[in-house]
Amino acid sequence: MNTQVIIGIVIGVVLLLALVVGTGIALQRRRRISLTQAPPTRAVDGRPEVDKSGGYQTGSGFSFTQGGTATLEPETPKPAAPKPPAPKAAPAAPEPSVADEAEKILETEADGAPSEPLVVEEAVEAAETQTAAPEVETPAVETPAAETPAAEAPAVEAPEVQTPAVEVPETPEVAAAPQLDEIAPTEGRLSRLRGRLARSQGAIGSSMLGLLGAGDLDEDSWEEIEDTLVMADLGTAATTAVIESLRAELASDKVRSADDARAALHRVLVEQLRPDLDRSVKALPHAGGPAVVLVVGVNGVGKTTTTGKLARVLVADGRRVLLGAADTFRAAAADQLQTWGERVGAGIVRGKEGADPASVAFDSVVAGIDDGVDVVLIDTAGRLHTKTGLMDELGKVKRVVEKKTPVDEVLLVLDATVGQNGLMQAKVFAEVVDLTGVVLTKLDGTAKGGIVFRIQDELGVPVKLVGLGEGADDLAPFDPAAFVDALL
Template sequence: MDLVILAVVIAAVIVVVAGTSLVVSRRRRKEVTAPPPTRQAPPPQAPEPQVGEEAAPTKDEPRRTIDSIDLPDTDVDTGLAPGPTAEAPPEVSIPPAPPVPEPTIPEVEVPEPTAGRLVRLRSRLARSQSSLGQGLLSLLSREHLDEDTWEEIEDTLLTADVGVAPTQELVERLRTRVKVLGTRTPTELRELLRDELVQLIGPDMDRSLSTTRSAEGRPAVVLVVGVNGTGKTTTTGKLARVLVADGRQVVLGAADTFRAAAADQLQTWGERVGAQIVRGPEGGDPASVAFDAVKEGIALEADTVLVDTAGRLHTKTGLMDELGKVKRVVEKHGPVSEVLLVLDATTGQNGLVQARVFAEVVDITGIVLTKLDGTAKGGIVVAVQRELGVPVKLVGLGEGADDLAPFEPEAFVDALVGE
């Protein structure tokens, strides 16, 4: 019985194993019949060494020493191998360099003397100012001087920038003298008008310039101030010519450090008359340059030191305070002899406003009226003197080097009223 059961179990196992083998064989047949996917074979690589493997033994190769190597011949001087021989380039003849010209030193000019210079410039002044004098003479020559005529005389004086108060004074004096005179010939009227204009300008005012050395041996110091565009630097250069013409030794101080052209311009003026110039770096301290200029003048025993200050608007408080600083620094060497205010005569009443502000900062001792030969009105001389109480000392009557003249009231009025 046991044998029968065992035989049955073995038969069952055989059946199961046979079935399994049949299924596996079918699956393998399917896998073989399916086309295998194409794959790109990776590039062959050298087998990487595995851990524990020893390095391959090195092979012995024959080695060459330096003696067995043939080296090319080298140049002893350069240490380089010689290249292929080439033909030498043709020699190029280089012309000799032209000689460098020596710097030319400007010839020192000898300015004409200042005595009578305004008289020599009278014709130029008369051409531009004849409207004032001739206009007054024609009005005064009328047969009947009624109120309308006197009003026209007042208008003529006001148009010439004489000012309200001086105009009223002049008209009152003319009225009185015309009544006393009675008959009015052209010659008498011209003399009458001339006398009154001279008195109005002020013949008794001191118009001399303090430009001589002091008793202690210090040079006279002249500060030139003014707003931009009035011809301040040019006036300083022309004033140097005036002083040199009068036998003064002059030192120029270019304290206008805000404009490099101003220092160059002043240096040109100085070289033309043989005046020493002291200048500083562009944008430097103007007071320092002015101080050095006076120091140089003392060392050279010069007669006069002219200091050209920077032009500034009268409405700029900071710049005006700096001008006061320049004057205080210069006064460490000694007192300032002159402070000349340069005014453009063509600005009229605006020039009076400028003069008033400058006079509050520095003590103005004299006035220089430039461009008086142009469209300026001659009456500005009277107005500015009344405004500041200081005299007009110099007038500019043109662009020439010697067109700056000491102001002479008689010669000025003669140019206005004619001969």
């Protein structure tokens, strides 16, 4: 009898111990699960997604739209990163010599070897660090078994000590956010920067208003008006059109005061700037991948600066941006672009100095598609429009990218201070790549704001953006009415 009682007690003790151990393990696991679930990382296609916008979500005075093939709602900031079919080593278009090289790039890509370009992407690093967290899940708690007698019981306490360690990976990458720049509001920039147009204001606005406000105009006055417009770089066609419209306005007898004259001049100039043209920047993603914007122009006009400024505006609009440094002539240009990217949290793909710019552009787009970004902005090297080889190379950059995805926007950057020569450049660039828009930089440093009229007149391509200073946020959307307001 005694033996049976003892056996019964032993079994009871063992069962009690098993219960205690089991409860300990369950409690500890539950605690661990709650910790690993905490990071607010969202997954896109199995990859943790990191908000690179620095939290900026502003309404934008800039107008962004999708390219021709677009079907997504502009508000949908995160398209799934679909993988377009790998490009076949298709027979190259019947292009001259560049076609062979383009094929080579595509073959390399199809082999899955993006070769030299380095991808500097904070998102990727962050993703790696964050995915590491869940792995901390399995500590050595499994050991205690039900059979183990009383002596083993204290072992249950041990795993508790490990708990604080689990919290460490919880510190998210958001630590990088405070280093990001604060971006000036994008709304109403042209009006806010109107002072920057002071020089053109004096040359066109004040002198024209002075002449028109003087009352009845004789032929000498009209000639003076004509000279003023020509001096401001409007060009003959635009000047003639403006004078004709002004004469008609004045003859209509509705202009009786200086205010009337001002209103008439405002109407005529705005009309001449063709407010009907589509000036939206096609920088929103397609159903199949990111928008691609190519930035081109001669040396020193402000391409890299404009690319950086545009990235800021897009980030401020909540977009994920990848920069492609296809300016492989100057390592400093890629460094400069990288700095712009780091300041707002945009990644960059860059090649070695002297690398094939088409290859870097292509790799940027591939990386952009893989990473599911909204837009890839490709900065190209400055090239003299008079050098045929360089211009051919630019054509190749565009063609090679187009083997992967459409190029939505080709922005020609022109320096407003060079006047006449800018037009020559624009014409040659337009022959090599279909321009979709012009960015007129350095308008703050010239009295020749009239170049805007001329470019649109002669190229038929809308001025979409204007650069009004060297500051990071001195880029504004071009709006005819606001521009004329700023001039008068």
